[in-house]
Amino acid sequence: MSADELTRHQEAFAAEAAEVRDRADWEALRVRWIGRKQGIVRSLLAQLKDVPKEEKRDFGQGVNRLKGTVEARLAELDEELSRTERSLAQEAAAVDVTLPGRHPHLGTLHPVNLVTQHIVDIFIGLGYSVAEGPEVEDDFHNFEALNFPQDHPARDTQDTLFLEDGRLLRTHTSPVQIRTMLKRQPPIRVICPGRVYRHDNDLRHSPMFHQVEGLAVGEGISLGDLKGTLEAFIHRLFSPDTGVRLRPSYFPFTEPSAEVDITCPFCRGDGCQTCSGTGWMEILGAGMVDPRVLENCNIDPSIYSGFAFGLGIDRVAMIRYGIPNIRMLFDNDERLLHQVRI
Numbered sequence: 001m002s003a004d005e006l007t008r009h010q011e012a013f014a015a016e017a018a019e020v021r022d023r024a025d026w027e028a029l030r031v032r033w034i035g036r037k038q039g040i041v042r043s044l045l046a047q048l049k050d051v052p053k054e055e056k057r058d059f060g061q062g063v064n065r066l067k068g069t070v071e072a073r074l075a076e077l078d079e080e081l082s083r084t085e086r087s088l089a090q091e092a093a094a095v096d097v098t099l100p101g102r103h104p105h106l107g108t109l110h111p112v113n114l115v116t117q118h119i120v121d122i123f124i125g126l127g128y129s130v131a132e133g134p135e136v137e138d139d140f141h142n143f144e145a146l147n148f149p150q151d152h153p154a155r156d157t158q159d160t161l162f163l164e165d166g167r168l169l170r171t172h173t174s175p176v177q178i179r180t181m182l183k184r185q186p187p188i189r190v191i192c193p194g195r196v197y198r199h200d201n202d203l204r205h206s207p208m209f210h211q212v213e214g215l216a217v218g219e220g221i222s223l224g225d226l227k228g229t230l231e232a233f234i235h236r237l238f239s240p241d242t243g244v245r246l247r248p249s250y251f252p253f254t255e256p257s258a259e260v261d262i263t264c265p266f267c268r269g270d271g272c273q274t275c276s277g278t279g280w281m282e283i284l285g286a287g288m289v290d291p292r293v294l295e296n297c298n299i300d301p302s303i304y305s306g307f308a309f310g311l312g313i314d315r316v317a318m319i320r321y322g323i324p325n326i327r328m329l330f331d332n333d334e335r336l337l338h339q340v341r342i
């Protein structure tokens with residue numbers, strides 16, 4: 001083979017080798033040049049027998065050199081491809097430690113539950129236990145036994161939602177007092193959180209809301225005990241410097257009755273928009289259990305007396321977390337729920 005011919009083959013091979021991008025290209029190149037059946041090198045060798053005797057030596061050496069070049073370059077390419085394959089595999093398997101971690105989506109307790117738990121905890125600390133009752137009530141437990149006679153105008157203030165069978169959705173947690181007193185004799189100290197319902201719907205009222213009821217019945221329980229208990233409670237729920245004031249009021253089931261105000265937590269008593277400039281905020285209804293209610297529950301009012309109070313939990317949650325609209329509590333928008341921590 002002439003030097004020219006050898007150079008042409010070598011250049012052709014070099015050009016093809018430069019195009020190799022992957023394993024398949026490499027394999028095709030190998031088969032084309034040094035494949036056992038139809039490889040170029042093999043067919044050149046097959047021509048050797050027809051080459052005139054005096055050229056055989058050069059031709060043979062030329063083919064051998066070509067074969068050497070081809071094999072050496074193929075080995076080099078093989079090494080390069082293996083290196084790329086290895087680093088690709090490593091990249092695919094690698095963990096990028098610079099990526100931000102994935103946070104599991106943690107839930108939180110609902111603001112109403114947080115406040116309920118806090119209130120219940122405070123009363124458990126005062127020796128109370130938790131009592132619960134049904135949300136679907138009858139007239140007796142929700143009204144009659146609580147001294148709301150039939151056709152009494154106080155019933156109208158409760159905006160009752162009735163069921164078709166004459167039962168009703170309890171309008172307050174006070175029926176749990178009745179259920180508790182009907183079941184046990186004094187001394188009684190219970191705290192009763194739960195859902196209540198009224199036909200009422202605006203920025204501050206929702207048809208479903210939450211109350212917590214407190215009841216203490218025993219010998220010699222006085223209005224002073226009620227005030228002391230409420231002060232201890234309010235100081236823990238809000239802050240120890242919160243003022244507490246009782247204003248005379250009316251509930252059919254307590255006598256005397258009071259509305260309980262606290263110094264406005266926003267302006268601390270100076271007067272602001274939230275407390276309508278008064279410096280006070282009403283948060284509770286309370287009073288001494290009416291002797292007739294005790295009688296209705298077979299408790300002798302000549303021996304026992306007691307106090308009761310009821311508080312809106314949603315309102316406390318709104319005050320504590322600065323939530324302006326009661327509906328925001330029940331929309332369950334996670335953006336609000338995640339901001340709330342006790």
Ligand code: PHE
Nearest residue numbers: 172174285286287308309310
């Ligand atoms: N049940 C009354 C209400 O819902 C609140 C209350 C409870 C008042 C206990 C006095 C005693 O308005």
